[in-house]
Amino acid sequence: MILLLFILIPFLAGCLSFIFKGDAVKSLALISTIATLAVTGYVTATTADAIYFSMQWLPVLGAELNVMGDGMSLMLSLLVALVMVVIVISNWNKPVEKTSAYYGLMLLSQAGITGVFLANDALLFYFFWELALIPVYFLCSQWGGEKRIKVTFKFFVYTFVGSLMMLSAIILLASKSPAANPYAWSNIVLAGSMLSPIEQQWVFWLIFLAFAVKMPVFPFHTWQPDTYEQSSTPVTIILSALMVKMGIFGVVRWLLPVLPDAATFWSDTVIILSVIGIVYASLLAIVQTDLKKLVAYMSIAHMGLMCAAAFAYTQVGMHGLMVQMFNHGINITGMWLIISMIENRYGTRDMRQLGGMATVAPHITIAFVILAFSNIALPLTSGFVGEFMLFNGIFQSQSPYNITYVVIAGLSIILGAYYVLNMVLKTAFGHVVVAGNNKDMTLNESIAMALIIALVLFLGVYPKPLLDLTQSAAMMMIP
Template sequence: MIPVLLISIPLLSGLITFFLKNERTIKSWALLSSIATLIVSLFSLGMLSGNGQLQYDAEWLPLLGSRFSVSLDGMGKMITLLTAISFPVIFAATYKNSYSKPGSFYALMLLSQAGLMGVFCAADLLLFYFFWELALIPVYFLSSIWGGEKRIQVTFKFFIYTFLGSLLMLLGILYVYYQTPAHSLAMSQVYHLSFPEGKEGYLFWLFFIAFAIKMPIFPFHTWQPDTYEQAPTAVTMVLSAIMVKMGVFAVIRWLLPMFPEASQNMSHLVILLAVTGMLYASLIAIKQDDMKRLIAYSSIAHIGLMGAAMFTSDPAAMQGVMFQMFAHGINVLGLWITVDVIEKQTGTRKFSELGGLAQKSPTLAILFVTMALANIALPLTNAFIGEFLMFSGLFKYNIWLASVALISIILAAVYTLWMVQKVFYGDAAESKLPVVILPAGTRLMLMILVIVILVFGVFPQPMINLTSDTVTKLIAQIK
């Protein structure tokens, strides 16, 4: 029943939000609904896997062999928790922002949360596809209506890209369907199929391209920086904290167990692409003059590492990917929130126009620097644990590739510290920027995020325990 609640609470409250008129009511309603989802999600953490409450199964499309089947395992709990945390944080941190047509804005936000929850809970391939697309539609409207100047073309490019990927995946799903002995799309049925000679490779690519576009992995990443830049920052948070994890999640949930052999064969190529992307994105990030674009490129680099680690079939690396999905979500959320505050109050995101903010707003500086350090994956921050595990797996896989990938950590330090320096230090007297005052809600949320970063940085075990069942099962399936 828990997964159904996770999907239906945001869905129903989102639909209701369309009809609300008063801006304050809408904001409190959205916040309330997202907190309700968070409570349900926290509740699920205490349950052991195999608990009946974590599953739900009902008749849906008998003619197509598809059932409405949702369930949560360790990874599912972790990623739904991330989703459930992100939305109240986003709503609270951007509480002071006002949008034209607030009812539609918050309604679409909640609908996208429903779609994301569906993706993470689905235990049926067609159901997964349904939610995969549904999560996209609200985001398309959000970015196109409330985004920046070039929003229409940019968002449309993003939409076409992902839609094309999804369609290819749809073909893959159809083909898999006819390979299953019972003509079913249930998760248990589509794992461990044996495919005719040479077919598995094609199928692998049909699915992988869809997921690679979403993550994004080089060379399918070109939609991402523009979209992040043009989307309203609240939507960028959803995109980069949760939506890109859909790709990582989908590879682990579907691609690796469905096509273990092809994944093994292709791993070299995929890891090579991912590592190339890491270096490429890091180098471009150094040259950026816009906070949003810099974080966007840094995000590509981080996701690239996850993409590489996933294909090493090493338990430690896999554990690292799980951990890093959560950690990256939290860190990037914090970065975006500060970007949003700075942009709203100074009116610019450009490094060339910013400077000296630390003297005027020291609290913001402390919070931001902590998150920036987490972005570099310094010890004591949560990202260190994840990246360390991933690199250890990558080293076992191939020492040369791992060494090249490590360069990106150095580059991450370069561009992140450069950003800190440009934005917060420098001559304050010279700049005529106003003092950045953190609204109470934003300050609280940033503090919570920083605490989460530090707590998981020194005490990662609970999170590792949470997802260990998924990792063990997955490794057994791949081997």
């Protein structure tokens, strides 16, 4: 029952937001996100095993309101709750048009994304999958850059096509099951094993398409850089820190266990696509001058590595993937916050027009450097633990080309170091650009950033809590 609170608090607060006006909405958003974080944190800290809750929902179809919180789900719910708190705090002083709709939609998307991570029923999963998309569609189209409407629509169509294909697969799987609740996760898994090998293989693509678009995996990534660039920063954070996790989570929870044979059959294909994506995105990141686009391509490279590790299908890789889902969310949130601070102060994101931030805003620069290190996975930062395990996982995979994969994907570390450090160099050092309001971090930004940095360093030095939390989920995936 308590699991439902994770979803209900943001959902109700989101609906309420549309009624309130002005600053009251911000307070409501802050209270609700902190309450969600408190509940999520409490549940995550106190439960050792997976918790379940289920009640009747659609007897006509046999779908249930069935939620489950195991290590992975709880960890991701915690990530969502945490990132939302950071978003609300860091934007406290930033005026935004139509505040109530903005925060209302944001909270609704939080409810949807959390629901995706908790759903233990395929139809419920699909419901939340779309429920997360619709508010984000409105958020991206209403607030952001000039080309936002067109770009967002492309994003929407890509995702919608993907999710409809997944829907057909869900119906197909559910129709194979004779049970009274054919949509329950366990029955979907059972139905997957009943498909003939040929069926498995094309059903695999129907489902994978939805997740591949969301992550995004090369060549389904073309919506992503533009959408990230055009949306306002809080929405970009939701997209890149939380929504992409829906894709990778979907693979781990709803694809690999359901169609293990097909996943093994296609694993080389998917890993090759991922590896191509890693190198391709890294190369593109190098030539970007817009900070947001650079981070967007960096994100594609990171997600590619995570996807490859998922399909490498080894225990250490899976475990690392779960840890990395959390860490990547935190790292990239911090990165976007920094970029948003830079943009607010200098009025531009173009690296060629920036420089010398270290002298005018030393605190921002320190945070920037720490986050840059974490994003290129330097030891002692949280990025290192996950990435190390991911490479380890790919290395141990059964594929005959495992070493090739590791070597080529490993290039991304070198390339990553190049473009991330270059970004730091161009913005923080060099000739000093003075803009109108070159202030250092404000109080609310400091609080948000302190949270992020503390987590980055803590989990970099002592990742045990995260590893313990996801241990059983990873063990269950790959016995």
